[in-house]
Amino acid sequence: MMVESASETIRSTPSAQNGVSSLSNQPDAGGGAAGAAPGGGRDGAAGAEANGEMSPVELLHFQQQQALQVARQFLLQQATGLSSPSSNEGKQPAVQVPVSVAMMSPQMITPQQMQQILSPPQLQALLQQQQAIMLQQLQEYYKKQQEQLHLQLLTQQQAGKQQPKEPLGNKQLAFQQQLLQMQQLQQQHLLNLQRQGLVSLPPGQGTVPLQSLPQAAVCPSDLQQLWKEVTATQPVEDSIKQEGLDLTTNTSNSTSFSAAKVSPPISHHPLPNGQSTMHTPRRDSSSHEETPGSHPLYGHGECKWPGCETLCEDLGQFVKHLNTEHALDDRSTAQCRVQMQVVQQLEIQLAKESERLQAMMAHLHMRPSEPKPFSQPLNLVSSASLSKSTSDTFPDGLPHPPTSATAPITPLRQGPSVISSSTLHNVGPIRRRNSDKFCTPISSELAQNHEFYKNADVRPPFTYASLIRQAILETPDRQLTLNEIYNWFTRMFAYFRRNTATWKNAVRHNLSLHKCFVRVENVKGAVWTVDEHEYQKRRPPKMTGSPTLVKNMISGLGYGALNASYQAALAESSFPLLNSPTMINTSSASAMLHVGHDDVSSTVEQVNSNGSNSPRLSPQQYSHPVHVKEEPAEAEEDSRPVSLMATTNQNVTIADDRDLEEELPVEDLS
DNA sequence: TTATTATTAAACAATT
């Protein structure tokens, strides 16, 4: 009996999509969770009107409170994605965090949307990037705060000279309190990171860095020493420089150390000065470099800077525009910060969902496989009940899931990449068609991301028809009952373990709608088969550029060209997926990539999946009576994954050649 | 702008 209780159906309306998101723009939402910073209750008073009748100490307190408030707000924004603009913007330029509400609306992107936007490897890369960025940002922020504290201390010192009656102990105490507050903020932020899974901790070490870090950063002896040096007759700049750097180094090193220590997957190496660098994937690093003729912020003739969309005719003009309009200033910095927060929110959501998945997996008694950098929550099942033999899946040792060949392709085509309120709704209900194109042969994609899709609640980027066809073709008999198709969906994709009412209806609808699915009556019921001929007709090639190109590529260049095109796409993700690098034909590959992914996809997909599973069967099922199997649906569940493994391997390696030869006579390609 | 395709929802009938 299918469990239909998971009625949390994702509606196609953007409002419903947004409603799923647990993100909140309400300050209290985040404040309740992460805003428990000590002394937070007084911020309201501190944030009140500054009447200019304060004593120097009060003024100092006020300033410190303001700094702390800003700091807290910033951290809360970091942790919870609050978009409330800082009310102290003008008063605290050193830590101004202007946040545009409109700019923050990307936070409403749901995890599902994000998953649809980003392919598994992109999610992974994004997370890693953001981890490093956030840590770096955190370090910089604390550094600023430390410097600011020193400045305030100097001010205090001068004030103390002017008013020697002011007891030094109070100021010292206030300063210590402030440092402690900062320290607690720091703690809390790191705790948030850890709790959200952004900084993963090895078992048994969860609290060690957290506790040791702030103490190491600001221990009482440090405070004493700091106070001594600040109150001494040291030059101001020296004081700031020395102590600030010391503290910063201390803090940063601690942060970096903890991050690097507790989260080995993060390529995050502390430098002596406390700054940190990260090893970004090659694809990312290359994307940040200005390669001739392209720029990551330039596309489709317009500037991709958030909220800009300025039209630039060529790259030169764009660079000029970039240097003039988006130079290093407060605005750009703020926008960059906002963008980071946007991404971070997505990351947080992903972490939450991953955590949820882990809990689900744990609940279902699925033991995690070997830890992986950030796909760890996505590769929990290696040999659980749902999967019979995943070790058979990729015996070639290739770095398969979730690194995908579609990584740079699928999501990045999602409309304008400019994040603005006007374009945000584009990432709402994303059609599966997108990724059904763009060089995504379903069998290969499934082979590479088999584990990913099976364990992660990510919607597979294929149409229902493609999936149904794949399900049917994977069976030796190439026929499935409806229930078996259901089972295949739920077995292969975690996503389809929920919203059953929705996708099952869609499956039935597709089976009935498309002529490529042929229903064959049986004594015990009916099974569904695939009419490959109809399936190919279902998506007539739209290759407008060169109608003969497909034939040339297939018959002339052979599968090498197809493979090359695929590899060319893969090359962008620096992922050596296919094991025949010598087959790259750059010209044909680029030609194919430019002609149209849809056709490539369909062609490859056809080539890949047709006949690869059971070569002994003729693909012309539509013209022959189908042998109706009689075994019960449940009995075959255990045996099918094995065949799938063999299938997926063949698809990636040698089966395609054979399949190509078999499929070459198909006349529908022209 | 239009046509095509995919998705989702829903109603309904037939079957189990």
Place this chain on the structure above:
DNA sequence: GAATTGTTTAATAATA
């Protein structure tokens, strides 16, 4: 009678 299976229609969105 309930659940499942299968068909059909419609609305909506994305894309060519």
